Amino acid sequence: MTTTAHFDRVTSALRAVEDVRPAIGAAPEAALFVGSGDSLSSALLATAFGHLAASSGDLTWTGRVPAGVRTVVGISHSGTSGATVRALRLATAAGLRTVAVTSNPDSPLAEAADEVQLVPNLGLEETVPCAGHLMLGLGVAAVCGVDTAGAAAELAALIDAQREPVESALAGSPAEAPSGISVLSLPELRGAADFWMLKLIEATGVVVRTVPLEESGHVDYFLGPQPHLALQLVGADGAERFARLATALESTGQTPLAVTLAAPAARNDRAGALFELAGAVAGTVFAEAVAARWGRPPFRGGAVNMDASHIKLDGHPVTA
Template sequence: MPATPAPATSSAALRAALLDVPPVAVGSVPDLGRAVFVGSGDSLASGLIATGFGHRALSAGDVAWSETLPAACDTLVGISHSGTSGATVRALRMARTAGLKTVAITSQASSPLADSADEVQLVPVLRVEEVVPCAGHVMLAQGVAAVCGVDTSPFNPALAKSLDRVRVTVDAQVRALPESAPAAVSVLSLPELCSGADFWVLKLIEACGLAVRNVPLEESGHVDYFIGPEQHLTLQLMGPHGRPRFDRLAEALLTTGQTVVQVDTSGLTDSDLPDAAVLHDIATAVAGAWFAQGAALRWGRPPFRGGAVNMDAQHIKLDS
């Protein structure tokens, strides 16, 4: 049996970085009206935090490449850590030209995204060495929450305090995995973890090079028992709600030969903070990055396909 893999980023290193970085500095919270948050990849996962506040989140490419702004949208919020993601910058420029209010969430004040926005929500850079990255999402998700009116000043110390619990949960779940990689993976969740679940999908793809999908819990119950006969792994990300439904579905999927791993995230963070649900979602995302690294090592699949992938990312950057 493979040894328990070493973590991608130690709990101590990430804790130190969280305690060293300043909190997200919130200025005047903009009147968003009916807002749509757009981003790509990790940034879109961060944008999904806004759905908990009644806003929408879309892939920036859905706006930029269809050349169509979302209906019933008063404010377009673009999210990009570097501020150079091409589709996101293009979408914000389209919105500004059309007279919509525009907001940028980025770590780079001097970037094309910031230059394209009426208002800018800056987030600090969380400086920590990572193999499977989560630091950018941790800060961008806080930026999204701040734009939605959340006081995020307690988040960094609270998240730092929870990391040992996150590590224990992740290590236990990695040990529960099958010894060989499945053909594909499904990540099941309820809306309370929509951002964190999306982030799990992204990190598992990056780290393991597998086909991974994000599925609402009930939709899995309607179709996933048809999956097979290839080996399939279902990860159930469980928060405080819907436990009986998760259990019943797990029983059904096990009868079809699937492997089901239930990940209980409910104890990752303290629940007595204001807006604890946002912090819980961010902690779940950190767990996803660590879990993906552990799964990749357990299955002998080097993250990012061992350097075989072209990582210059020129195909997603803003055209000059």
């Protein structure tokens, strides 16, 4: 699929989908948002609103909720992610308020929660998925008190603006797969960077990690001699620092590649959440395209078992 066709499918679906409608009471205070995989990327969006985010397993497999947390928000598109369901059950046992963000009102996650923020299904067939994250991300924004009326259409327009940056990044990407990739970001795109990491791993099978911008200067500087790609997700903040660090990394044999995403004009909570989600789509399109360039078919060409039974709640069927 061409990058143009990929962008078109996502934006067309967003313009046709119903709005996410806020469905819980007061926005939570001192909340912990939990999810696994793509849903953890959705949880990270809540950190811009002063909340915490963590892997569901951090609660489930330690049996502890961080001190001071009053609400636990569990995120799962299917509502059957085992660690996330168990995390809400643990929170309930601790006497905390619980909220589920899911597309499935009849799921175990919805059943385990005091309140449910439903999100619509975008209805896309995808090789490397991003649709669920988009809807869950809008659900997280709604839980955090953002007005989501018309947000899907606004998100589609912002995704459209990422076409040229992705094409430019692809033109500058190496001809062959590196041994590893670092995805550098500042807070405005930290959730998007996490999603880039996931999609690059799924699409290419290359080892990928996320790195706060300044930390790359302390760590990536020493990588080598194997070829390493430093992807810089540049938004409205820190462009000069990104450029200076790229020069330093290049001097040590690294391959820095700036992806300057088109930031929204507004600087508010809603615009920030939509920018993160638009950045996530850009990462998905880039990952699939660069995998094709490097001859690395997604999910290792079908060699990986994709039934995901090892992360689903016991006794429940695997769904999208």
